[in-house]
Amino acid sequence: MLIAVIVFVYFALTVPEFVSHGSFVNIAEYMGPYVIIGIGLVLVMVCGEIDLSVGFVWTLSPFIMHFFIDSGFPTLLAIVVSVLVCSLIGLLNGVVTTIFGVPSLITTLAVGYVVFGYTLTISHAQQINLPAQSVGVGRWFGAEAWSEIIWASVLVLLFHVLLRRTRWGLYTVSVGGNLLGAREAGIKVNGIKIGNFMMCSSLGALAGILEAFKNDIIDPSAGQLAVVLTGIAGAVIGGTAMLGGVGTMIGMWFGMLVLGELQDGFNLKGISAYTYLIIEGAAIIVFMIINTYLSKLRGSGRLVGTSSSRSTPRRKAARAID
């Protein structure tokens, strides 16, 4: 959060147009889909895994939706069914990773290629237009400027509760924090992982559909690995650990906000897309150093008088990072 504020103030002072409706819409539209896959990535990363396939699910899902609408499904139902169908990709990820013991980095990369190849096959690598009858519903699902970020933010709040206040969330942290310990405590660790992979794929599917409505086209070159990596970057800036056990939805939301501000701000400054990549990369590293440093500070600070406080040190650290 601190970083998001600093970046905001920096651009607000240096670029006059940064504080404007158009610019905020820009940030919100940028953030929306990344926040949605970010939720899935945080779930998977907190339980100690990674999902590279979610970007390819993003590519595939609008084609599946198109297929179901063509088959006579009403748009809303087609969206729901596509999301459910895509959760099966997560099931595959989860089963191969947990039962066959293949590292999820490899599993999901391979599954991602399969999904992408399938997408290119069924689409003949051609863009297609959205079915005309879906336009009305589409306004609620991405076409309207603020709809995507609203979906994203509501989902963040829901999944925040899931992660912090339910058994599922507690077990997700346990599995990522101490896999053997969680198993010894009788937690069904494979089930937790598979479930989180499935939620991740479903969220990837939803993000892909929202993006298709936003761009008013179903595009086989959308999504892919680049969005996964941006999603991971945002989650990590927001305090999610690559090693599992630690991560917050709210932090991830702010992580995406930082990336959105950077993108929008440099855009308005007129910096070329090529230079922007350099700056984005450098910025991520700088933020991560600040984060690491801040959480170390909290770590040593927790020794002094935390007993009266209700909140745990980690939660406080996470809040500071937000």
Add this chain to the structure above:
Amino acid sequence: MSTQSAEQFTQPTDDDILRVEHISKRYGAVTALVDVSLRLERGEVLGLIGDNGAGKSTLIKIICGFQQATSGRMVLNGEEVTFSSVTQARAAGIDVVYQDLALINQLTVYHNMFLNREPVRWPLLRNKLMRQEAQKALDSMGIKTLKSVDQEVASLSGGQRQAIAVARSVFSDSKVLLLDEPLAAMGVKEGAMILDLVRQVKQRGISVIIIAHNYGQVLEVCDRVNLLQGGRITYDKYAKDTSVEELTNMVVAEYRKALEERQRAAS
């Protein structure tokens, strides 16, 4: 078994809460346990000693349902039982504190104490209730070294972590508690604290099997001692009938014998 001469073994009583009978465990070609029989009297603390690799941890894992025996049977409270999971064994009243404690560093003390039996007002966890109950449980066991049950386990010392793990089992109404090397890597003060805790557990009528290497500490807290050597139980005596020297000699003798055999084979 020819090695089981009567004088080396105590006699079963009618009041044994747990009997493990003729348990064997093989992993492929490797045999970890050979026809092990062990009994636990109601309310006693049984020390299970033996060198590394003797099969102590395997035996514990079988009793607590984490692994299944290749053959043999278990009798709990006079009834034959088989456990296919830790959850089943726990439901029957057998709980275990592993060497690695099975604590989750990233969770608070109270979440750890309730792990996998959290009270829920669907769909939300009842954190407030857990916090109160955990505090009560720790207070009642005289565990006062914690600043707060809100602390993350990562911030606790080794002794504190062990205490939380033991308290968690006691608190879950277990009748038989298995402690896998609770004294490993403990300082003097922390070790004393854990021994106190074991006595507390015993006072509550819980029967305990404790694995340990420090025979002095074992005799300080245990009622009876079993020695596991090469996958067999070779020695079973009440603590009052034995001494640190005798236990040490037993283990050293095993080592000597193995050494001599190796030398004989070499020559």
